[in-house]
Amino acid sequence: MQYNTQPLEMRELPLDGESALVTPIGDDLALIAGVADAMADRIETLLNGDPSMSMKADTVSWARKDAPEDAAVGFVAIVPIRLAAKVRLRSVVMRRNGPPIRYTLVKPAVPLATLIRIVSADSGDRAPVVIDRIVHALIGGKTNQKRLEAAVSVLGAAGPTDGWIEVIGSIDTGHVFLQGWATDLPCDRVRVLAAHDGLMAGEFKSASVPRNDLGEQGKGFVGLLDTGSSVIDPGKLKTLFFRGRDGWRSLEVYERRVLLSPTDVPAHIRDGLVRANANPDTMLTLRRAGERFDGRDTVSDLKVPVRLGMDMVAEIPGGGMLVAGWMLDPEGHVDSLTLRSGATQQRIDETWTRLPRSDVSSAFQHNGLFAGRLDPARNDHGFLAFVPGPPSAADGPVYFEMAVGDNVAFYPLTPLRGMSRRSLERLISPLDPRTAAAGAAIERHIGPMMQVMAAPAPTVTEIRDFDFDDSETGRALVVGAGVDVEETAVTLSLLALDSETKEMPIIVAAPLEAFDSIAPEAERLSRFYGIKVRVIGASGVQDACDAFEAAIQATKAETLIFLAAGVLPRQAGWISSLERAYRNRGGKAMISPTILYEDNSIRFAGTWLDQEEQKLVDRYIGYPRDVVRGSQPTEVIAGSLSCCIVSRESIASVGGFTRSYLGAGEKGRDLCLKMRLGGTPAVWLPDVEMISADNDVGPTAFPVHRLAQKVDRWSFDRKWSLLINNMR
Numbered sequence: 001m002q003y004n005t006q007p008l009e010m011r012e013l014p015l016d017g018e019s020a021l022v023t024p025i026g027d028d029l030a031l032i033a034g035v036a037d038a039m040a041d042r043i044e045t046l047l048n049g050d051p052s053m054s055m056k057a058d059t060v061s062w063a064r065k066d067a068p069e070d071a072a073v074g075f076v077a078i079v080p081i082r083l084a085a086k087v088r089l090r091s092v093v094m095r096r097n098g099p100p101i102r103y104t105l106v107k108p109a110v111p112l113a114t115l116i117r118i119v120s121a122d123s124g125d126r127a128p129v130v131i132d133r134i135v136h137a138l139i140g141g142k143t144n145q146k147r148l149e150a151a152v153s154v155l156g157a158a159g160p161t162d163g164w165i166e167v168i169g170s171i172d173t174g175h176v177f178l179q180g181w182a183t184d185l186p187c188d189r190v191r192v193l194a195a196h197d198g199l200m201a202g203e204f205k206s207a208s209v210p211r212n213d214l215g216e217q218g219k220g221f222v223g224l225l226d227t228g229s230s231v232i233d234p235g236k237l238k239t240l241f242f243r244g245r246d247g248w249r250s251l252e253v254y255e256r257r258v259l260l261s262p263t264d265v266p267a268h269i270r271d272g273l274v275r276a277n278a279n280p281d282t283m284l285t286l287r288r289a290g291e292r293f294d295g296r297d298t299v300s301d302l303k304v305p306v307r308l309g310m311d312m313v314a315e316i317p318g319g320g321m322l323v324a325g326w327m328l329d330p331e332g333h334v335d336s337l338t339l340r341s342g343a344t345q346q347r348i349d350e351t352w353t354r355l356p357r358s359d360v361s362s363a364f365q366h367n368g369l370f371a372g373r374l375d376p377a378r379n380d381h382g383f384l385a386f387v388p389g390p391p392s393a394a395d396g397p398v399y400f401e402m403a404v405g406d407n408v409a410f411y412p413l414t415p416l417r418g419m420s421r422r423s424l425e426r427l428i429s430p431l432d433p434r435t436a437a438a439g440a441a442i443e444r445h446i447g448p449m450m451q452v453m454a455a456p457a458p459t460v461t462e463i464r465d466f467d468f469d470d471s472e473t474g475r476a477l478v479v480g481a482g483v484d485v486e487e488t489a490v491t492l493s494l495l496a497l498d499s500e501t502k503e504m505p506i507i508v509a510a511p512l513e514a515f516d517s518i519a520p521e522a523e524r525l526s527r528f529y530g531i532k533v534r535v536i537g538a539s540g541v542q543d544a545c546d547a548f549e550a551a552i553q554a555t556k557a558e559t560l561i562f563l564a565a566g567v568l569p570r571q572a573g574w575i576s577s578l579e580r581a582y583r584n585r586g587g588k589a590m591i592s593p594t595i596l597y598e599d600n601s602i603r604f605a606g607t608w609l610d611q612e613e614q615k616l617v618d619r620y621i622g623y624p625r626d627v628v629r630g631s632q633p634t635e636v637i638a639g640s641l642s643c644c645i646v647s648r649e650s651i652a653s654v655g656g657f658t659r660s661y662l663g664a665g666e667k668g669r670d671l672c673l674k675m676r677l678g679g680t681p682a683v684w685l686p687d688v689e690m691i692s693a694d695n696d697v698g699p700t701a702f703p704v705h706r707l708a709q710k711v712d713r714w715s716f717d718r719k720w721s722l723l724i725n726n727m728r
Contacts, residue, residue: 011118012118012121012122013033013034013035013074013118013119013122014034014035014106015035015071017034017035017036017037017070017071017101018102018103018104019034019103019104019105019106020032020033020034020092020103020104020105020106021033021034021105021106021110021115021118022089022105022106022109022110023109023110023111023112023114023115024081024109025112025138025146025147025150026144026146026147026150027081028080028081028082029078029079029080029081029138029146029147029150030079030081030089031076031077031078031079031112031115031134032057032076032077032079032092032103032105033074033075033076033077033115033118033119034074034075034103035064035067035071035072035073035074035075036070036071036073036075036094036101037069037070037071037072037073037098038072038073038096038097038098039059039061039073039075039094039096040059040096040097041058041059041061042056042057042058042059043056043057043059043077043094043095043096044056044057044094044095045057045077045079045092045093045094045095046092046093046095047079047081047082047089047092048089048090048091048092049091049092049093049102053082055079055080055081055082056080057077057078057079057080057094058077058078058137059075059076059077059078060075060076060078060130060133060134060137061073061074061075061076062074062075062122062123062124062126062129062130063126064122065124074119074122074123076115076119076130076134077092077094078134078137078138079092089105090104090105091103091104091105092105112150112153112154112157113153113156113157116131116134116153116154116157116158117157119131119134120158120247127158127247128158128243128247128248131154131155131158131247131248134154135151135154135155135193135199138150138151138154139151139198139199148198148199151199152195152199152238152239155193155195155239155241155248155250156239156241156250158247158248159244159247159248159249159250160249160250161249161250161251161252162182162183162184162185162242162244162249162250162251163180163181163182163183163185163218163221163251163252164180164181164182164251164252164253164254165178165179165180165237165240165251165252165253165254165257166179166180166181166254166257166258167179167180167257167258167260167268168234168235168237168253168257168258168259168260169234169259169260169261169262169264169265169268170232170234170262170265171224171262171265171266171289171292172262172292172293172340172397173289173292174226174227174231175224175225175226175289176224176225176227176232176234176237177222177223177224177225177260177265177268177269177289178204178206178221178222178223178224178225178240178251179220179221179222179223179268179272180220180221180251180254181211181214181218181219181220181221182218182219182221182249182251183217183218183219183249184244184245184249185206185221185242185244185249185251186242186244187206187207187208187221187277187278187279187282188205188206188207188278188279188281188282189203189204189205189282190203190204190206190242190243191203191204191242191243192204192225192240192241192242193240193241193242194225194227194232194237194239194240194241195237195238195239195240195241196232196233196236196237196238197233197236200227200230200232201227202225202226202227202228202230203225203226204223204224204225204226204240204242205223205224205226205278205282205285205286206221206222206223206224206278206282207221207222207223207272207273207276207277207278207282207283207286208220208221208276208277208278209221209222209272209275209276209277210275222269222272222273222276222286223286224285224286224289225240234259234260235259237253238252238253239251239252239253262293262396262397263293263294263295263397264294265289265292265294266289266290266291266292266293266294267290267294269286269289269290270290272286273286273287273290291408293340293397293399293401293410293412294410295397295412296410296412297410297411297412298409298410298411299400299402299409299410299411301409302404302407302409304331304333304404305328305329305330305331305333305369305370305373306327306328306329306333306334306402306404306409307327307328307364308325308326308327308328308337308400308402308411309325309326309327309360310323310324310325310411310413311324311325311326311382312324312325312416312423313325313398313413313414313415313416314415314416314423315415315416315417316386316449316452316453317453317455317456318452318453319388319389319452320386320387320388320389320448320449320452321339321341321386321387321389321398321415322384322385322386322387322445322449323339323348323383323384323385323386323387323413324355324382324383324384324385325382325383326357326360326381326382326383327381327383328360328364328370328381330370330373330374330375331373333404333405334349334402334403334404335403335404335405336349336402336403337349337400337401337402337403338400338401338402338403339385339387339398339399339400339413340397340398340399340400340401341389341396341397341398342396344389345401346387346389348383348385348387349383351385351444351445352383352384352385352445353383353384353385353437353440353441353444353445354380354381354382354383354437355380355382355383355384355431355437356379356380356382357379357380357381357382358379360379360381360382361374361376361378361379361381384428384431384441384445384446385444385445386444386445386446386448386449388448388452397412398412398413398414398415399411399412399413400413424446424662425662425704425708428441428446428704428707428708428711429704429707431707433706433707433710438707438710439710442710442711442714443714446711446714447711447714447715447718450660450661450662450711450712450714450715451660451715451718451719452660453659453660455540455659455660456540456659457540457549457656457659458538458539458540458541458546458547458549458550458553459538459539459540459550460536460537460538460550460553460554461512461537461538461539462512462515462519462535462536462537462538463534463535463536463537463554464519464522464523464534464535465533465534465535466522466523466526466527466531466532466533466534466535467526467530467531467532467533468505468506468507468532468533468534469505469532470505470534470555470556470557471556473504473505473557474557474558474559475504475557475558475559475560475561475579476504476505476506476507476555476557476559476560476561477495477501477504477505477506477507477561477563477575478506478507478509478547478548478551478555478560478561478562478563479491479492479495479506479507479508479509479563479564479565480509480543480544480545480547480548480551480562480563480564480565481508481509481510481511481514481518481547481565482510482511482514482544482565483510483511483513483514483517484565484566485514485517485518485521487565487566488508488510488518488521488522488565489521489525490566490568491563491565491566491567491568492506492508492521492522492525492531492533493525493529494568494569495531496525496528496529496530496531497529498569498572498575499572500572500573500574500575500576501575502529502530502531503532504532504575505532505534505555505557506531506532506533506534507533507534507535507536507551507554507555508522508533508534508535508536509536509538509541509547509548509550509551509554510535510536510537510538510541510547511537511538511541511542511547512537512538512539512541514537515535515536515537516537518535519535519537522535534554534555536550536551536554538550543663543664543667544562544564544565544641544642544664545641545657545664545667545668545671546657548560548562548641548657549656549657552648552651552652552656557648558647558648558649559582559587559645559646559647559648560645560646560647560648560651561575561578561644561645562641562642562643562644562645562646563642563643564641564642564643564664564692566692566693567595567642567643567690567691567692568690568691568692569689569690569691570596570689570690570691571689574593574688574689574690577593577685577687577688578591578593578644578645578685578688579645581633581645581683581685582645585683587647588647588650588679588680588681589646589680589681589682589683590639590644590645590646590650590672590675590680590681590682590683591639591644591645591646591683591685592604592606592639592640592643592644592682592683592684592685593643593684593685593686593688593689593690594625594628594684594685594686594687594688594689594690595640595642595643595689595690595691595692596625596689596690596691596692597691597692597693598691598693600624600625601622601623601624601625602620602621602622602623602624602625602627602628603621603692604618604621604640604642605618605619605620605621605628605684605686606618606619606634606636606637606638606639606682606684607636607637607638607639607669607672607682608636608637609637609724609727614724614725614727615724616637616638616669616724625689628686629686630686631686631687632686633683633684633685633686634683634684634686635681635682635683635684636682636683636684637669637672637673637676637682637727638668638669638672638673638676638682639668639672639682639683639684640668641664641667641668641671642664642668642690642692643690646675646680647680650675650678650680651671651675653678654671654674654675654677654678655674656671657670657671658670658671658674660715661712661715661716662708662711662712663705663708663709663712665709665712666709666712666713666715666716667712669716670716670719670720673720673723677723
C-alpha cells in the first residue's frame with residue numbers, strides 16, 4: 001500500500017462531495033475525511049472501488065453550519081486497510097442507506113495533525129465530541145502501537161499544551177501524585193486520558209496553589225491521578241489530556257521532572273496543601289493521601305493502649321511473605337491489620353494463628369498506658385501468618401497498616417530475603433505440636449508456605465581433595481555430614497578399616513559452616529589410613545539429603561552409595577551385597593538395607609503401603625531385628641536415603657530432591673516416589689544391616705522436631721495423597 005506523503009497546504013475539507021482527504025495510520029488503517037448529505041455510524045467501504053476489497057468502517061460525523069444540503073454533514077471514516085504493499089489507495093466507495101458515494105482521495109496524503117486541525121475547525125463546538133470518537137475508534141478493539149501513537153497524536157493535535165507536570169510520585173493506594181502548573185485545568189475533579197504505555201482513562205482530583213513565578217499566565221496545582229485497576233509507572237507517564245472550556249488540552253511531563261519515592265510523596269502532599277484551595281471533598285482526599293505511609297512507625301505514637309512488635313518478616317523464595325510478631329491490644333481498639341507490599345495488600349488479622357507470648361505481658365504490665373488493662377489469664381499476643389503472593393519489589397516498602405477507629409497507623413517492616421530451616425524452627429518453636437493451634441498453623445500458614453517455597457539447591461563453594469580420584473571408577477561412596485566433626489571422623493575411620501570401602505573414592509559433603517572443621521580431620525585420616533577423600537563445603541545444606549545433592553555436583557561417578565554420617569555397618573560385606581542386588585536389577589533400582597537402633601530394634605525396614613488405611617507406613621519400627629530375619633529382598637514404596645545405592649541418572653531424571661520440606665524423612669520419600677513413577681523402584685534388602693543411634697535431636701528440641709515432622713507430612717500428603725489412594 002502506497003501513499004504520496006509530500007507536504008500539502010490544506011485549510012478545509014473538500015466541499016465537492018466527490019473528493020476526500022486521507023491520512024494513513026500505519027499500514028493497516030486510514031482516516032478519510034469529507035462531506036456528504038448524510039452519513040451512518042458504520043458503513044461498508046470498497047477500496048479502489050473493488051468489491052473484493054470490502055471493509056467495514058466506523059464513522060464520526062457532525063452537522064455543518066450554514067452548509068448546502070449536499071454538504072450538510074462532515075465526516076471522518078476510520079477505514080481498515082488490506083492492500084498489497086505496492087498497491088496505491090486511490091479511491092473509496094461508501095455504501096450507506098442512500099445511494100453509494102465514490103470519493104477520489106486527494107493527493108498527497110494529509111499529515112495527521114493537519115487533518116485534526118481541519119476537522120476541529122469544521123466541526124466547531126462539536127470538535128471535542130468528534131475527537132473523542134476518533135480516539136475511541138483508534139484505541140478500541142484490536143490495537144497496536146501505531147494506533148495508540150496515532151490516538152496520542154490526535155489528542156495532541158486537537159488542542160494546545162495547557163501546562164507542565166513537574167513532580168510525580170505514586171502512593172500505596174495506587175494513585176499517582178502530580179504537581180505542576182496549568183492555565184485552563186479545571187479545579188477539583190476532571191476526567192483525563194493518560195499517555196503511558198498506551199492510553200489510560202482516569203480521574204484527576206486537584207487543588208490550585210498560588211504561583212508567583214507564573215504572573216497571570218497560569219496557576220499551580222497539586223493532585224492525585226486515579227486510573228482504577230490500571231497501574232501507572234510514574235516514571236513512564238508522558239502526557240495528561242483533559243477537556244478544557246473550549247476543547248482538548250494537554251499537560252506535558254517536564255523533561256527534568258522530579259520523581260519521588262513512594263515514602264516521600266505523603267510529606268510532599270502535606271507541604272503542598274498549606275496554600276492549596278479546592279472544595280472540601282478534594283481537600284479531604286488530598287489530606288488523607290498526605291497521611292499515608294512515609295516510612296515512619298506511627299503505631300508507637302498512638303494514644304490508645306495498642307502496640308506492635310515483630311520477630312521475623314521473611315520473603316519466601318517462590319512467592320509470599322511470612323510474618324511473625326506480637327500485637328498488644330487489651331481493649332480491642334484495632335479494627336484491622338493489613339500487610340502491604342508494593343501494589344499488593346492482605347489483611348492478616350482474619351487468618352493469623354495466635355501464639356502464647358507471656359514475655360510481652362511481663363514487659364508491659366508496668367507501662368502507664370497498659371497498667372490495669374492486661375488480663376493475667378491471656379497471653380495470646382503473638383501471631384504467625386503466611387501471606388501468599390508474588391515476590392515483592394526489592395526497592396518497594398513493606399509495612400503494616402493498622403486501622404484504629406478513624407485513624408490509620410503504620411509499622412515499617414524489613415523482610416529477610418530468604419529463610420533457613422533453623423530460622424523457621426525457632427519461629428514455630430512456641431507451638432505445641434499436640435495442640436489444635438499447631439494443626440491450624442500448619443494448615444493455614446506453615447504448610448502453604450512450604451508448598452510454594454522454592455529454596456535454592458545447595459551450591460558447592462569449597463572443595464579439598466586428599467589423594468581423591470574418581471576418573472577411573474564408576475562408583476563413589478558419599479558421606480552426608482552434619483556439623484558434628486566427631487561423628488564424621490568415626491564414620492570415615494570405620495570405612496577405612498573395611499577392605500571393601502578402603503579403596504573406594506569417598507566424598508564427604510558438609511554444610512559450609514562445618515567445612516573448616518571437617519576438612520583437616522579428613523586430611524589426617526586420609527594420611528593415616530591411606531583412603532581417598534574429597535571434602536566439599538556447600539551452602540544451603542541443612543540435612544543429609546541436601547549433602548547428597550551437593551555431592552552429586554562434585555563427582556563423575558554414575559553409581560552412588562549414600563551413607564549418612566552416623567549410620568554404620570554391623571558386618572563386613574555390606575557394600576558388595578548392595579551392589580549385587582543393584583546389578584541384579586540392571587542398575588534400575590534404589591537398594592536400601594535394614595537400619596537398626598543401638599539396642600538392635602528396627603529403625604527402618606522399608607516404607608510400605610497399608611492397604612486397609614491406604615497410607616504409607618514404615619513397618620516394624622521398634623520391633624526386634626529377629627522379626628525380619630530370613631525375609632527376602634522386596635520392592636517397597638520407598639527406601640532410606642540414609643543408606644542406599646542408586647544411579648545418578650535415576651535422581652537427575654526426576655529433577656533431584658524437592659526443596660519444600662524441613663527434614664530428610666519426607667524429602668527422601670518424595671524422591672523415592674518420583675523415581676518410582678520414573679521407572680526406578682525402591683528395594684529393601686533385609687539381610688544387610690546398618691546401625692544408627694537416634695541422635696537427630698536433643699531432648700530440648702524434641703517438640704520442634706515433632707512439629708517439623710507434622711509440617712513435612714502435611715506437605716507430603718498434599719502432593720502425593722491422590723497417587724497413594726490409587727495404589728494397589
